[in-house]
Amino acid sequence: MNLNSLDLNLLVALDALLREANVSRAAMRIGLSQPAASHALQRLRDLIGDPLLVRTGARMELTPRAQALRSPLAQALDQVRSLFITDDFDAARSERQFRLMMPDLAVELLMPPLMEKITKLAPNVRIDVVPWRRPAIFTAEFARTIDMVISIGNAFTGFHRQRLYTDSDALAVRRGHPAGARLKRTETFLDARHVAVVIRGQNEDLIDSWLRPKGIERRIALVVPGYIEALHVTARTDLVAFVPRRLIGALSKQLSLTTIAPPLDPGIDEQFMFYPTRAQMDPGSVWLRNIMLGIGREMERGKRPTPRSA
Template identity: 35%
Template sequence: MSRTTQLEHLDLNLLVLFRHLLVERSVSKVAEVLGLSQPAVSNALSRLRKALGDELFIRTPAGMVPTPFADQLAGSVTEALGMIHAALNQRSAFDPRASDRSFVLSMTDIGEIYFLPGLMEALREQAPGVTLSTFRQNTADLRATMEAGQVDLAIGLLPDLKAGFFQRRLFKQRYVCMVRKGHRLDRRRISLADFSAAEHLMVISSGTGHGQVDEILRRRGIERRVALTVPHFVAVGHILQATDLVATVPERLADRMKQPFGLVAVPHPADLPEVGINMFWHAKYHRDPANQWLRGLVFERFGG
């Protein structure tokens, strides 16, 4: 017979602890976040294990790893706690035209180039008093800042942002080759041989999934003569404009850079897979009226 856990026998604080362990994967870090001693956190985890009849988290060299049952619970528990938080902190409906709210978005330099001009135009039309700022963090720190409400939305290719978060697909895009106009590869199609023979600008964008492109090319045995490596995309237009280098970039970034820098984009000869760009928000703020409005605005402008 399956075991049934009665809610009246379960302390809600134990579920809060469970959610923090999903994010932190460390008893000591959870103790620090909650202002408790490590023995107190260990004791609470023991009580939760007993109540649910599962180990929930297994200690490994990589930290406290959730069991399959804990992974199964993660989404529902996080959403339920978010609903309770929203109900206890109910606010009036968000009025964008009257608001002077400042929203914080986490995105890469690609996101800033692609999304911010359109978002600022939308704010001018719909919410003239609202302001934006952007924020860049590694995924581990981003989880904590979004749960704390310090970052309202994260936008991009963030495959590690899972437990405790909602997400919505904005669009899918391919990678293209980008060169200056008049470059010898400025033509409708290029071969893999021409691609490999060219000198390349490679972007290593840490904290995002864009590094998968380099890994795919390596796995397929496609070599590049990398002449320059940079840690971000923001300088790509300036560099390509003045050199004979070739860069592999997301197609929507290419669309933004073509006209200002006199560049062209051609289909990638490696036939790289499409990637999905998503919008992420913490379950704690799923029903927050201001967050809902911001998500709707972003999807209205960039979804599809």
């Protein structure tokens, strides 16, 4: 292949076609007309010697060759884009949009202080938060669409990991709960009816995974997908929630909750910040990460988020 005849815009078009597997959607993605996108597809077919997209019934599908091109093409375009990243990040003038993925727990604890700082330092920056999804989503293609992930767990391929803050688990009950402090006793804990939190991508509440090898089974009365839901239900019933202590503290005033030490201590929870390897030297990413790490340090020093007023 003669690289002198290669139009870089064709690679951008190819990337869109491989991601969308649809000429019309690919055209919209990169701001071309549909005839222009169709012309680009024909040029790419001639250049690569493969049809790339073939019709199967009413839809288009990628050929095996096209499938094989997706990941290396994405990496190549990322490297090209990195050549044009500026050496600094002007937060006060930036209109950049950052995309973060995190569970509801992290949204509740981290977003208020983060947005307070961003409002002062970078009033035109936008933060988009998407809900936590299962670890299987951590692919090279996903890394291109996200700036930061907040989660527990091990490192993910293509991502760097830094510890953000630590926490511990406790029992949350409504004020005036009939069992109250007696929940510190194992027998009362076992007699209570519990809310389990099973986050997307998990098979059961992590607390139950920890308790089961010890021969302990909670009486699960309700299963919800997030910690916020668990605390809202707990605040209006006699159910008990076994959740991170910082979250109870953040919502205790608003929801009239009380924190009870559990009869068994599962130890320290670690919450991590993950960011794509490709963004390691990106000034905007470095700026956002430093702010987030600062919030984590404040939390570790005991500056817990101020509970929201009712």
